[in-house]
Amino acid sequence: TSDEPVLLASNRSYRYGDGLFETIKVMNGKILLASYHFERLFEGLSVLKFEIPELFTVEKLQQEILLICKTNNCENLARVRLSVFRGNGGLYEDDKTLQYVIECWPIDDAVNRLNENGLVIDVYPDARKSCDLFSNLKSANYLPYVMAALYAKENKLNDCLVMNVHERICDASIANVFWIKNKTIYTPPLSEGCVAGVMRRWILDCRLKIAGFDPQVKESFLSTDELLAADEVFLTNAIQGIRWVKQFRDKIFINIQIKKIYSRFIKTILL
Numbered sequence: 001t002s003d004e005p006v007l008l009a010s011n012r013s014y015r016y017g018d019g020l021f022e023t024i025k026v027m028n029g030k031i032l033l034a035s036y037h038f039e040r041l042f043e044g045l046s047v048l049k050f051e052i053p054e055l056f057t058v059e060k061l062q063q064e065i066l067l068i069c070k071t072n073n074c075e076n077l078a079r080v081r082l083s084v085f086r087g088n089g090g091l092y093e094d095d096k097t098l099q100y101v102i103e104c105w106p107i108d109d110a111v112n113r114l115n116e117n118g119l120v121i122d123v124y125p126d127a128r129k130s131c132d133l134f135s136n137l138k139s140a141n142y143l144p145y146v147m148a149a150l151y152a153k154e155n156k157l158n159d160c161l162v163m164n165v166h167e168r169i170c171d172a173s174i175a176n177v178f179w180i181k182n183k184t185i186y187t188p189p190l191s192e193g194c195v196a197g198v199m200r201r202w203i204l205d206c207r208l209k210i211a212g213f214d215p216q217v218k219e220s221f222l223s224t225d226e227l228l229a230a231d232e233v234f235l236t237n238a239i240q241g242i243r244w245v246k247q248f249r250d251k252i253f254i255n256i257q258i259k260k261i262y263s264r265f266i267k268t269i270l271l
Contacts (some may be wrong), residue, residue, distance in 0.1 A: 006101055010088040017141025019085030020044045025111075025239050026069050026078040026104070031062060032269060033238060036198040038062075041084065044137045050086060050098055064102055074106035079239055085140065111240050114262045118246020118255065119158035119235065121172065123224060124148035128165045135170075135193040148173040159235060161227075164193040169222040175235035175243070176200040178217075179227060180257050189219035199236040202269070227251075234258050241266050 013019035022041050025032045038058045045052060061082065069075040081103045087095035127144040129135060148160040152173060161177060164170045171177055171194035178187045178200075187204070188194050204217055227233065232253050233245035242262060244255040 008088050011085060012087055012089065013083070013085030013140045016091065017139060017143075018048075019083060019140035020048065021084070021138055021140060022080075022082045023138075023238055024065065024080040024082060026065065026075060026080055027112075028077075029066060029070075029075045031065060031080075033198045033202060034062065036201055037238070040138070040196060040198060041082070044139075045084065045098075047133060047137065048086075050084070051096055053098055056098060056100075061102075065104075068102050069104050072104055072106075074104055077107055077109055077111075078104045079107050080104045083140070107239070114241075114255075114259065114266075115243050118244045118253070120156075120247045121152075121159045121161060121235075121245055122155070122157055122249060123169070124151050124160040124162055124173070126151070128163050128167075129170055129193045131164055131166070131170075131191060131193040136190050136196040138195055145173045166192075167223075168192060169224065169227060170194040171197075172235050175237045175240075177222065178203070178234050178236060178242075179222065179230035180232040180234075181230050183257060185217040185261075186220045186222070187217065188222050192221065197236060198238050199241065203236065203265075206265070232256070232258050234261075241269065 007014060020041060022037050024037055031037070038061065065080050065082065066075065069078045069080065082100065084098065084100045087097045087099065089095050124147065127147060129144055144162055148162050152158065152160040159172045159175065161169045161172050169177060170188055170192045176187060176194055176197040176199070178185055187200060190196055227248055228251045230253065232255055233248065235243045235245060242258065244258050245253055247253065
C-alpha cells in the first residue's frame with residue numbers, strides 16, 4: 001500500500017535518478033499501448049546497462065499490473081506508474097540489483113474525452129534539455145520537467161513547453177507536442193531531445209490511417225515562431241490521449257482538425 005515504506009534512503013533512484021518509469025493507462029482490465037510501453041522500458045534498461053533478471057519479463061509485469069489494479073478496485077480505469085531502479089548505495093558500490101515498484105490510482109473518465117476548454121501554455125524559460133543518448137528516456141532524473149510544471153502552476157498555465165539546447169521546443173512537462181499547419185500534422189523528431197512518448201509513437205506509426213490529412217504526419221523542428229504560426233496545436237500522452245491547446249502567448253488556436261483526429265483516429269485506441 002502507498003502508506004508503507006518500500007525504498008531505503010540509499011536507493012539509487014532517489015540519490016541519483018538512476019532509474020526509469022512508465023506511466024500506463026489501464027482500461028476495462030486491459031493495458032493500453034502495452035507493447036509500446038514495454039518495448040520502451042526494456043530499450044531504456046538496455047541503454048542504462050541494467051542487469052535484467054530472468055524472471056523480469058513483460059508477461060510478469062503485465063500480470064502484476066492488472067492484479068494490483070484489480071486489488072485496488074480500479075481495473076476499469078486506472079493510471080499505473082511502474083518505476084524501475086538499480087539497487088542501493090553509492091555510485092561505485094556492487095549492489096546493482098534491479099528493483100521495481102508498481103502503483104495505481106483510479107482516474108476520472110474525463111480523460112477519455114477531448115477537452116472542451118483548451119489549454120493555455122507557454123515556454124519554461126529556465127532550462128534547456130540536452131540532445132544525447134539519454135534524452136528520449138522516461139528517466140527518474142526528471143528535474144527540468146518538474147520545474148516546468150511548477151512554473152506552469154505559478155503562472156496559471158495548464159502546461160509548459162521545454163526547450164532544448166538549440167533553442168527549439170522539444171516537448172512539454174508531461175506530454176509531446178504536435179502542431180497542424182495547412183492540414184499537415186508535425187511533431188519534433190526524437191533527435192530534438194523529447195521523451196519518446198508512446199502516444200506520439202502510436203500516432204506516427206498509424207499516420208496513414210488519419211482520414212482527411214495529406215500527406216501524413218511529419219517530424220520537423222519547432223521554434224516559438226513556428227508554433228505561433230500554426231493553425232492548431234495539441235499535446236499527447238498515454239493517459240489523456242490528446243489535449244487541445246487553445247492559447248500560446250497571444251495566439252489563439254482553433255480545434256477543427258483536432259476534433260476530426262480525435263473522433264476518427266484517437267478514439268479507436270479506446271475500443
